[in-house]
Amino acid sequence: MPSYSPLVFQPRCFDPSSVTSETRAFNSKLEDLTLTTPSWKEVGVAEYRRLxxxxxxxxxxPTHLPSATGFELPSRDPDRSIPCRILRPQNQKSVTAxxxxxxxxGWVLGDEAYQDPMLQAMANDHGLLCISIGYRLAPEYPFPAGxxxxxxxxxxxxVNADATFNAPLGFIGGESAGAHLSLLVVLHLLQHTKSEFPDFHLKGVLLHFGCYSLDWTPSVYNFRRGQPPLVVSRDLINDFRDAFLPGWSHEMLxxxxxxxLFASLERFRGILPPALxxxxxxxxxxxDTLFMSVKWLAAGGESVLKIIPGAPHGYILFPPTLPGSGAGMGMHAVDDFIASKIGFSQFLRGSL
Known part of the structure; x- marks a missing residue:
């Protein structure tokens, strides 16, 4: 654990006066789109996925890059594999992780081919082999399929990354429902580390605007009351959750x-990977992000928190050069975090 708290941040991040005019204009356009775009419940999930x-x-x-390649991983079901998409460095960098x-x-939309440009940039900048997982989606496949x-x-x-890709699994991460699933995966692996994977450890976890309580945190109930919805709404996230967990009571959630967020992290003290x-x-x-980042730190994990003034849900999915989106700030935090975890080992590999 570091000798200082990476959670020290400027309270001014939460002051509305910190939101730039570019961000306000960007959000205004998103508000208009949110109001005029039908929801997946209105048009049906198949049509909304097409849209x-x-x-x-x-x-x-999505922007599909020719550098991406398909790959399949085995599943627990003998007659079914898991579709994946791989992006490797395109600048002669050695793969380090x-x-x-x-x-x-929302556990309902998206696929493994949705974020080629972001993953390609991460591969090029840090010598990563990025593999995006095409997990099964609700409502066709509710929990626990995904x-x-x-x-x-x-x-x-x-077990197989080093032999297959000449580099170990070093990072796990995602956005929104993908961040939620990433955290579930990390906790799942930690429960099996001593018995099945005694020598395994992650270099880091990348968690962007994740949902960590499916019973919702206060911000879900209090956010933007009396204002137009921005990207998502409370009704929409309820629909996503209900498709993923149909019929679940508040206690079950x-x-x-x-x-x-309801997991006891104390049993993982000393083995929690660094998290952004x-x-x-x-x-x-x-x-969700504020609560989980503090909980991670309190359990002895390294927790790095980056708050983007004015940025909406999904901000990092926009091009990092798009004014007002906040995506550039988020990717800068990603770059700093990854570099701090593999920078020295990457230098050593590159010099061999």
């Missing part, structure tokens, strides 16, 4: 198997 793939929803559509990426989309795919992929990578938490102040899930 999202073609860039006709609030968040940008594997990054297991879990996409967002998390099980993520567990299966992570366990396979723990507090189960640590689905709500890691990022979130914007204009996000329904802000309290």
């Amino acid at each position: 999202r793939t073609t860039g006709q929803t609030v968040l940008p559509g 594997v990054f297991m990426h879990l996409h967002g989309g 998390p099980q795919d993520c567990y299966d992929a992570a366990k396979w990578l723990v 507090k189960n640590p198997l689905v709500s890691p 938490f990022t979130c914007g102040t204009e996000d329904y899930l802000l309290d």
Whole structure:
């Protein structure tokens, strides 16, 4: 654990006066799109997935890069594999670690091919092999299907990444529902570390605007009351959750198997990997990030928190050069965090 708290941040981040005019203009456009774009419940999940793939929803559509390649991992079901997408460095850098990426989309939307540019940039900048996991989606496949795919992929990578990719699994992370699933995966692996993977440890976890209590935190109830919805709404996230966990009561939603905020982290003291938490102040899930980052630190983990003034939910999915999005600030935090974990080992490999 570091000798200082990485959670020291400027309270001014939460002051509305810290939000730039560019960010206000950006959010205003997103508000208009949020109001005029039909929800997946209104048009049906298949049609909404098509709209999202073609860039006709609030968040940008995917850009598929020719450098990406398909890959399949085995699942616990003998007749089914897990589709994945790999992005390797395209600048002659040696691969120093594997990054297991879990996409967002409320456990309902998205796929492994949604974030090629971001993952390619991470691969190029840090010598990572980025593998995005195509886990099963609700409502066709509610809990526990999606998390099980993520567990299966992570366990396979723990055992086989070095032999297959010449680099160990070093990082796990994702955005929104992908951050939620990433944290479930990390806690799942930690429960099996001593018995199945005694020599395994992660270099870091990257958690962007995740949902860590499926019974919701206060910010979900208090955010933007009397204002237009921004990217998501409380009704929309309720719909996502209910598709993922149909029929679950409020008490069931507090189960640590689905709500890691309710997990006891004390038993993992001394083995929690370093974690980067990022979130914007204009996000329904802000309290999830604030609560979980402090909980991680209190249990002895290294917890780095980056709050983006005015950034909405999903901010890092936009191009980092887009004015007002906050994506550039978020990616800068990602770069600093990864470099602090692999910079020296990457230098050594590159000099051999």
